[in-house]
Structures are given as structure tokens and as C-alpha cells.
Amino acid sequence: MRNNRLFEIIYVLLDKRKVTAKELAERFEVSVRTIYRDIDALSLAGIPVYTEKGKGGGISLMEGFILQNSLLSGEEQDRILMGLQSLRAAQYPETEEVLSKLSAVFQQKDTGWIEVDFSAWGTTEKEKFLLLKEAVLKKEAVTFNYFGANGKQERRLVEPLRLLYKSRAWYVQGFCRNRGDYRTFRISRIKMPELTGESFQRGMDALPREIEKGGGQECVKVILHIGSQMTYRVYDEFEEQSIQKTENGFVVEMNAPEDEWLYGYLLSFGPFASVVYPERIRKVIAGRLQEMLGNYN
CATH class of the missing domain: 3.30.70 (Alpha-Beta Plaits)
Incomplete structure (x- = not known):
């Protein structure tokens, strides 16, 4: 039980950066003295945990510790989180807690970039999907030919924010620079997609409510x-x-x-x-x- 509590304390510190011994004691239903013994045990194990007394004080980790000592690359971290999100989408039990912990360990807060379905992909569609996934994760603008509902083809320049599976089809949602607004694009209508090498700053929180729910298309x-x-x-x-x-x-x-x-x-x-x-x-x-x-x- 104590080993589990020690790991939980690390997860809390990674997520909140600083907490008081009283908060930790209430969370784990132990005494404040027990928490301080746990902090001493973590310090002896080489975990850089620090305590500050007085107003505004508390318990915290050395800034950047996990990132500097992580055994996983950024790409490997993304793969792990994506796998857990896939299980969550399938309502696999007990994945939410693990996803939350690993998101804290990897210092990745924006884990809602994809909604996952286990449908099969054809070779061409899968290649488009992987390119768009890379663009979303790297925050890199993409350009592609797009066939609208009217059948007209147009070259678009888009800042992709999320991939979405809805109504038996895959879509990419983001900011279309041609239209100066947020749009939802059906991936099967996207042709000749290319990464531009140009980064952008918009995040998931920029998506309007109607498009965040999967809208943005005329129905x-x-x-x-x-x-x-x-x-x-x-x-x-x-x-x-x-x-x-x-x-x-x-x-x-x-x-x-x-x-x-x-x-x-x-x-x-x-x-x-x-x-x-x-x-x-x-x-x-x-x-x-x-x-x-x-x-x-």
C-alpha cells in the first residue's frame, strides 16, 4: 500500500506542481506525519522532492525532472497515449485513471485530439490518416485538394486540430485559411495532402462549440x-x-x-x-x- 501511495504522490505533484502536506494527507487518508515520512522516502530514493514552509509553501518536484529523465521519446509517449485513448473510446474499463496518470508523467494535457474507431482502413486512406495525424500532433499546417459537396475541387490550406470519426466516416477539423474560419473536412474527399513545414499556435480550445461537437457541415x-x-x-x-x-x-x-x-x-x-x-x-x-x-x- 505504501509503494502505491508513493507513486500516487509523484503523480499528484506532476499534475499540480505544488501541494500541501495536509492536502496529501486528506487525499490518502493518512496523517500529516506519514506524508512527511513518505517525502523523506522519496528523497532517499533519488526523487527531487522539496518542501517550503510558510505562506505559499508546500511540497513540489524539481522543475523538468521527469522530462529530463524520461526513458520514452516524444513519439513513443504519443503512441502510448493514443493506445489508451483507443481503449477509452471502446469503453474499456479502468483506462481513464491510467491515461490521467501517464498524461501527467509525460506532461501532456491536450489528450483529446482524436476520437478512435476500430474500422479497417484501405492503404491510401491510411496514408492520408497518418499524414494528418502527424500534422495534428506537430501543429503543422497542411495543404490538400478538397472536393466539396458540389463536386468542385479546391486547394485548401488548413491548420488541423483534431481527427474525428463520425457517421461511419473519418474527418479532420481545423482552421481553414482559405475561408478564414473553422471547417470539418471528410478525409475521403481529401486528395494530395502535403505537410507545409509551417507551424501554428492554435489549440483544441480554439474550436467553436458547434464544430467541436462534430458540426461544421451543412446537414x-x-x-x-x-x-x-x-x-x-x-x-x-x-x-x-x-x-x-x-x-x-x-x-x-x-x-x-x-x-x-x-x-x-x-x-x-x-x-x-x-x-x-x-x-x-x-x-x-x-x-x-x-x-x-x-x-x-
Whole structure:
């Protein structure tokens, strides 16, 4: 128990820089005298722990101690934290505490730069992902060709802040210098990405609330009628408040960017769903079905 407490004291000092013996005693439910004995044990073990008496005093570590004596490179630290974040995204038990401790040890506070999913990547997409990940971690601006929803291609210069997996697709979020505003870019539409070698200072705290939640894209409201044969998908894939039960199935409402993913998703229900609104998308799906039928004539 004492060894665990000694390590915990180091983690606290790394995180808060300075604490009082009374605070540590209350945290670990021991006496102040016990805390001072622990501090002496850490000092004897070669850990540079210092105590200052008087107003504003407390217990602290020598500045930069862990960084100067770390056995792991910055890249290795990033890999460890990313692995733990992956487990946290999968709701793996007891990773939050370990992630918090290692973030303190590595002196890395901004660990929310990625939301992780275990979907497979194709070779080309993985290369883009790794380049963008490097740009996010190094705070390096990137340039790439981007195909908008209207199909037009444009070269963009972006300060990438976060990678995001949402609605079965990967996105990069950041500040677009072309638009002078924050944007969300779908990675599958990014072509010819390149690192510019130019660093930037913006952090995650700069992301506006709407884009931080995964917004920043124009969405369209779609109303569907889905047959009872797809009951399992209705309750798996739609929010309860957006589902209305009918005699022969369900009426559901969803909001999503209008793009190829949306068309493919609607078609994935086969003959068991139809678009009620908007009429424009209903016609698009009908046209796609005609084209598919032509492939089999």
C-alpha cells in the first residue's frame, strides 16, 4: 500500500506542481506525519522532492525532472497515449485513471485530439490518416485538394486540430485559411495532402462549440418510412425520439450531410425503406435505382 501511495504522490505533484502536506494527507487518508515520512522516502530514493514552509509553501518536484529523465521519446509517449485513448473510446474499463496518470508523467494535457474507431482502413486512406495525424500532433499546417459537396475541387490550406470519426466516416477539423474560419473536412474527399513545414499556435480550445461537437457541415433533414422487417436497424441506428411507430413499420427522422454516403446509406435498406422527405433526395434515390437496374439488363 505504501509503494502505491508513493507513486500516487509523484503523480499528484506532476499534475499540480505544488501541494500541501495536509492536502496529501486528506487525499490518502493518512496523517500529516506519514506524508512527511513518505517525502523523506522519496528523497532517499533519488526523487527531487522539496518542501517550503510558510505562506505559499508546500511540497513540489524539481522543475523538468521527469522530462529530463524520461526513458520514452516524444513519439513513443504519443503512441502510448493514443493506445489508451483507443481503449477509452471502446469503453474499456479502468483506462481513464491510467491515461490521467501517464498524461501527467509525460506532461501532456491536450489528450483529446482524436476520437478512435476500430474500422479497417484501405492503404491510401491510411496514408492520408497518418499524414494528418502527424500534422495534428506537430501543429503543422497542411495543404490538400478538397472536393466539396458540389463536386468542385479546391486547394485548401488548413491548420488541423483534431481527427474525428463520425457517421461511419473519418474527418479532420481545423482552421481553414482559405475561408478564414473553422471547417470539418471528410478525409475521403481529401486528395494530395502535403505537410507545409509551417507551424501554428492554435489549440483544441480554439474550436467553436458547434464544430467541436462534430458540426461544421451543412446537414439536411431526411424523413424515411422503414418497414417492420428492419426493426433491428431502426432501434440500432436512430435516436428514440426520432422514431414514430406505425401500423406497418416506422417513420424516422435523421440529419446528415447530403453526399454519396447518405445515398448509399438510404439504398442499404433495399426495398424495406422509402424517402418521404425531401422530394429532391427521393428523386435522386429513384434515379440511382434506375441506373442499378440498367446494369442488370
